[in-house]
Amino acid sequence: MKRTIKKVAVLGSGVMGSRIACHFAGIGLQTLLLDMVPKGFEESTKPAERNKLVNDALTAAIKSNPSPVYTKDVIKKITTGNFTDNMKDIATCDWVIEVVVERLDIKQLIFEQVEKFRKPGTLITSNTSGIPISMMAERRSDDFKKHFCGTHFFNPPRYLRLLEIIPTKYTDPSVVDFLMNYGDLYLGKTTVLCKDTPAFIANRIGVFGMMSIMNLMDKMKLNVDEIDALTGPIIGRPKSATFRTGDVVGLDTLVKVAKGVAENCPDDEAKEIFAIPTWLNKMIENNWLGDKTGQGFFKKSKGAGGEKEILTLNLQTMEYAPRVKPKFGSVDAAKPIDDLKTRLKMLCSGSDKAGEFYKQFHYSLFSYISHRIPEISDELYRVDDAMMAGFGWEIGAFESWDVLGVAKTVDAMKAAGYKVAAWVDEMIASGAASFYKVENNKRVCYDPASKSYKVIPGGDAFIVMKNFENQTVWKNAACRTYHLGDDVLGLEWNTKMGSIGGEVLEAIQKSIALAEDKYKGLVIANDAAQFSAGANVGMIFMLAIEQEYDELDMAIRMFQNTMMRARYSSIPVVVAPHGLTLGGACELSLHSDKVCAAAETYIGLVELGVGLIPGGGGTKEFVLRAADEMHEDEPETITLKNRFLSIATAKVATSAKEGFEMGVFRKGLDEVVMNQGRRIAEAKKSVIEIFDSGYVAPAQRSDVKVLGRSALGALLAGINGMRTAGYATEHDSVVAKKLAYVMCGGDLSEPTLVTEQYLLDLEREAFLSLCGEKKTLERIQSVLKGGKPVRN
Structure with a gap:
């Protein structure tokens, strides 16, 4: 059957439930959010009192930071109510x-109610992280079982990309296929198919990793600050590293998962690690x-002068003390290396205490x-996908093993x-050198079951630039232009x-020229x-401080010309940004034929913060768009x-x-992916297209x-x-006054039609003059x- 999702019900408005509801509303779906009638209001006939629990939870979610919604008007798509x-x-x-x-008993009571009112064929899923999915399906009707499985979101649902799909033996395969596709395409998730095993994939591996690190810490006599310095961004993990992550997740949750694995996985060869x-x-x-309780491995405090400081728990004395920045020679030597894989190899080859920690940690x-x-997954890439999407690892565990050399590390x-x-030994013996x-x-x-390599599904929908290295058309020290197939270049x-x-601007110009010569167009992404x-504000600062104004x-002219080249080339230029897309990157997006932006794209012209105005055509483009948007009303x-x-x-x-x-x-041109x-x-x-x-x-x-002047006066009055x-x-x-001058077209006596180049010249002159300002250089x-x- 062709299945469409128009309306979703979320049962439970706690931290996860309210934010899952916000995410569904954020993609445009009508969402029903239900919870219990609060104690003391069971006899009330007022909806505001009977729905107080769910309404308060939703209000708290909307106000939370980071925001669970893409825009504030999302709230209009959420209807609240209560189970009764x-x-x-x-x-x-x-x-x-x-x-x-x-709690299984409470979930079963809820499902009894769901069974009474759901229409046949409706999907039913549970966001549980600790109860076997199959146990929840017991005592339910055949239609319920057929359409039931686990859908485990990670918190916060908007930002963490993992969605684990856990079917039971009763789940219709078409339901699984639908959820895998829907989660990927519409919810923006990395959907990972899991087996119904304790903690599924991400928490099983993630909590093992944390418990293993704790064991190593005790064994090697390291402290909390040292561990977090060793297990954060330096090895491609989030800034929260190990113990800060524990505080965010909640130590009770961490202990609950660890105990659950130890109790429910008697055949786990490393179950003692979960003690x-x-x-x-x-x-x-x-x-x-x-x-959640204000203190864990870390505690916020106020110093003698009233300033905020973070204290770290000493696990031997159980007392808090000011944080101490750890010092490791191998870590200091590896920090300047930008490439994670090269850095990882260097860290694991270190001969100091940090190097020994990295070896033991990775071996474990x-x-x-x-x-x-195949206990938790038949495919090893699913393990890596789960850890990258759920725990924020830059590269997965099997990929890290590849980096360090599989046979050598074994x-x-x-x-x-x-x-x-045994399958790893068999793989190496067969001559296969990497996963x-x-x-x-x-x-x-590598697929252990067939002892061969298999294409990872979805390759056509998920283009990874580095996979086209053997089709490099042009490169310089910082950039590569690939042929992505179908006569399309990618930069x-x-x-x-x-x-x-300069190197990036050169690459944009060169890539456009190459595309104009014999390709259909250019994609700019990474x-x-x-x-x-x-x-590159460092280059601007260097030239300004040395008063190299001609340079x-x-x-600036080169930057402007490159943006205009993107706008007026004879082939389409499409930019696919994600994450931070600031200043010059925003200007590039403004000048493209189309933008295919990831939902999590944080874009804006931020030059005012450093005492400048947008100088790569951004100011000009905003004036042009404002002119096109003006109307008589x-x-x-x-x-x-x-x-x-x-x-x-x-x-x-x-x-x-x-x-x-x-x-x-x-609107109507650019799109959100x-x-x-x-x-x-x-x-x-x-x-x-x-x-x-x-x-x-x-x-x-x-x-x-x-x-x-008609607008300049108003803007200057507002600035004052x-x-x-x-x-x-x-x-x-x-x-701001310089910006106002440029955006009004200068000190003109009346509204006038001008060229883009006229505005670019004004923009460039203002940018240059600000580069001579002492306070701009300080910023x-x-x-x-x-x-x-600095705010000066």
């Missing part, structure tokens, strides 16, 4: 998701559970994951007393934070953690003022959908209406008001040193 009065309303829903407390350390039991007794992890195949593991599963490799631009993965760069400097934090003028200055404020306040969209509200993205992994494939498809529809390069505009009220510093107002310097601009 509104369970009947699930009859209108296509999917019912249970997210109540982790709870004495100091952790003591923390549970003290109710030091992490963020590799041994464990080898023995989990020999070292055996010498150190660690065992690997993953690339064949015909597609990533393949990516690997600078720090995706910064855009597979890094962020798309781009903007222009600086040339650099409102004063012309309103549209321009809104555009001005977006730049003057350095506003950044908190999602791609908010990017449309800001006017960075164009829910699954970040699909955006490059969607961009490639767009290039082909635009080209095949008879693409004609647009002509540069000479009819951009600027308002001159902001300064007087204390919302802007003196230098903020200096920069840029503070960004280069500490990552944040």
Whole structure:
């Protein structure tokens, strides 16, 4: 049957339930959120009192940070109610998701009610993380069992991309296929098919990793600060590393999962690792559970001067003390290496205490994951997918093993007393050197069951640039241009934070020229953690501090010319951003033929923060769009003022959908791609569609209406008001006045039609003059040193 989802019911409005409801509403679905009638209001006839629990939970979710919604109007799609009065309303829903407390008896009571009111064929799933899915299906009807399985979201559901799908033996295979596809395509998730084993995949491996680290810490006499320094971004893991993650998740939750594995997996060869350390039991007794109780491994405090500080728990004395920055020679030597795989190899070859920790940690992890195949998954790539999407690892465990060399590491593991599963030895004996490799631009993965390599499904929908390295068309030190097939080129760069400097601008120009010569078009994207934090401010600072204004003028002209080249080339240029897309990266998006943005794209023109105005065509483009948006029903200055404020306040969209509200993205042209992994494939498809529809390069505009003095006076008055009220510093107002001058087209006596180049020249002159301002240079310097601009 063809299944569509129009309305979803979420049963349970706790932290997970309310946020799952927000995520479904965020993708445009009508959502029904239900919970209990609060105690004391059972006899009340007032909906506000009977629904107080669910309404309070939803209000708290909407106010929480990070926000669970893409835009604030999402709340309009959520209807609240209670189990007593509104369970009947699930009859209108296509999917019912249970997210109540982790008790089997309570879940079964809820499912009894669901069975009474659901229409046949309705999907029913549970978000449980600790109860076997098969146990919840018992005593239910055949239709219920057929349409029931586990759908385990990770918290927060909007941001963590993992969705584990756990069928029972009764679940119809078509239901599983539907959920795997729907979660990927519409919810933007990495959907991972799991077996109904304790903790499923991600928590089984993730909690093992944390418990293994705790064991190693005790064994090697390391402390909390040292472990978090060793297990964070330096090895491609989140900043929360190990113990900060424990505090965020909740130590009671961590202990519950660990005990659950130890009790329910008697054949787990490493079950002793899940034994709870004495100091952790003591923390549970003290109710030091992490963020939820105000203290765990870390505690916020106030110093002698009233300033905030974070204290770390000493696990020997059980007392808190100021954090101490750890010092490891091998870590300090590896930090400057940007490439994670190269860095990982260097760290694991270290001869100091950190190097020994990394060896032991990886040996333990590799041994464990080898023995989990086929227990928790038949396919090893699912384990890596789960850990990257659920725990934020940059690369998966099997991929890390590849990086360190499979055969070489197995020999070292055996010498150190660690065992690997028999299938790994068989793989090495067969001559297979790695778990993953690339064949015909597609990533393949070793399959232990067939003892061969198989293509990872979804390869066509999930284009990974590096898989096309053997089809490199052009490159320089920072960039590569690939042939992505079907006569489409793809450009990516690997600078720090995706910064855009001379090499990147050269690559954009060269890639467009190559595409114009014999291809259909160009996709600009990358597979890094962020798309781009903007222009290379270090280069700007260096030229400005040395007063090389001719060089600086040339650099700005090159940036502007490159953006205009993207806009007016004879082939379509499609940008596929994700994550941070700031400053110059936003300007590139503004000048593309189309943007295929990941839902989690944080885009904006932020140059005001460092005392500059957008100088790569961003200011010009906002003026042009404001001119096109002006209409007779409102004063012309309103549209321009809104555009001005977006730049003057350095506003950044908190999602791609908010990017449309800001006017960075164009309605009816640009699109949001829910699954970040699909955006490059969607961009490639767009290039082909635009080209095949008879693409004609647009002509540069000479009819951009600027308002001159009539708008300039209003903007300057607003700036002075902001300064007087204390919302802007003196230098903020200096920069904002320059911006206002450019956006009004200068000191013109009346509204005038001008060319794009006229606006670009004004923009460049203002940018250059601000580079000579002492306070601007102070701001840029503070960004280069500490990552944040000083407020001067």
